[in-house]
Amino acid sequence: MIEEAAKLLARSRFAIAFTGAGISAESGVPTFRGFNGLWKKHRPEELATPEAFRKDPYLVWEFYRWRMDLIRKAKPNRAHYALAELESMGILKAVITQNVDDLHREAGTGNLIELHGNIFQVKCTSCGYGEYLKESGRLEEFLAQSNLPQCPDCGSLLRPDVVWFGEPLPRSALNEAFRLAERADVVLVIGTSGVVYPAAYIPQIVKETGGRIIEINTEESGITPIADVFLRCPAGEAMEKLMTRIKGLI
Ligand code: NAD
Numbered sequence: 001m002i003e004e005a006a007k008l009l010a011r012s013r014f015a016i017a018f019t020g021a022g023i024s025a026e027s028g029v030p031t032f033r034g035f036n037g038l039w040k041k042h043r044p045e046e047l048a049t050p051e052a053f054r055k056d057p058y059l060v061w062e063f064y065r066w067r068m069d070l071i072r073k074a075k076p077n078r079a080h081y082a083l084a085e086l087e088s089m090g091i092l093k094a095v096i097t098q099n100v101d102d103l104h105r106e107a108g109t110g111n112l113i114e115l116h117g118n119i120f121q122v123k124c125t126s127c128g129y130g131e132y133l134k135e136s137g138r139l140e141e142f143l144a145q146s147n148l149p150q151c152p153d154c155g156s157l158l159r160p161d162v163v164w165f166g167e168p169l170p171r172s173a174l175n176e177a178f179r180l181a182e183r184a185d186v187v188l189v190i191g192t193s194g195v196v197y198p199a200a201y202i203p204q205i206v207k208e209t210g211g212r213i214i215e216i217n218t219e220e221s222g223i224t225p226i227a228d229v230f231l232r233c234p235a236g237e238a239m240e241k242l243m244t245r246i247k248g249l250i
């Protein structure tokens with residue numbers, strides 16, 4: 001199985017990766033399914049919604065500060081680094097992720113499409129203001145305050161620049177992801193349940209346009225029935241083995 005996956009990648013013309021929360025599980029960032037009750041007994045679906053933010057922005061901001069703090073302490077794992085290495089080897093052309101944790105960027109991936117935003121990015125609820133807290137140097141300040149964060153330009157409420165349940169995906173990122181999927185002859189799908197649409201269309205598009213699907217997951221997912229190679233294995237271990245085989249082929 002690993003051998004077949006390695007051959008597909010080594011011989012590919014335009015390979016892409018599509019990742020979900022499972023790739024970051026070994027970095028200590030819980031998946032949504034592994035999440036339940038982790039923060040004050042709330043389910044993410046009760047907090048990561050526009051309705052929750054309208055009703056109780058303090059609660060939602062408290063949750064996001066907790067998550068930002070957890071995620072900023074997390075480090076990329078072997079799977080994130082392997083994808084960055086595959087890109088530098090010229091095999092992987094892009095990583096499309098549903099994660100908001102910034103770990104692909106930290107690992108060195110250059111062509112990164114973030115379909116669900118980035119937890120370190122905030123935006124104004126009224127004007128066009130946006131800020132990437134890791135770059136502006138205000139992350140510490142942001143985490144230390146307990147009041148509602150205000151827009152420096154217009155004074156309105158700031159919110160995390162992530163896609164909440166029931167919200168549309170950023171159009172340009174989605175279009176770019178679909179364009180890459182149409183071009184790809186191989187997609188490496190790692191750690192996604194494959195049930196959140198429209199993101200879950202990405203492997204389907206690759207398949208429909210004649211490409212192959214390699215899937216890495218500890219469990220079967222919504223994508224498994226159409227996968228050409230399914231590696232039932234934690235992401236870090238699978239990617240390490242895969243890299244060794246690929247290097248033996250090229
Ligand atoms: P999900 O939580 O629905 O599913 C995670 C998948 O990863 C499951 O199929 C599970 O079997 C698999 N998995 C768990 N541990 C694994 C491991 N060690 N190796 C390989 N696979 C493993 O995640 P999803 O499909 O990405 O769900 C979508 C939503 O969750 C997205 O909207 C995303 O924004 C959000 N989310 C993001 C993060 C993050 O940024 N790290 C974390 C939690 C949720």
Ligand code: ZN
Pocket residue numbers: 124125126127128129151152153154155156
């Ligand atoms: Zn503003």
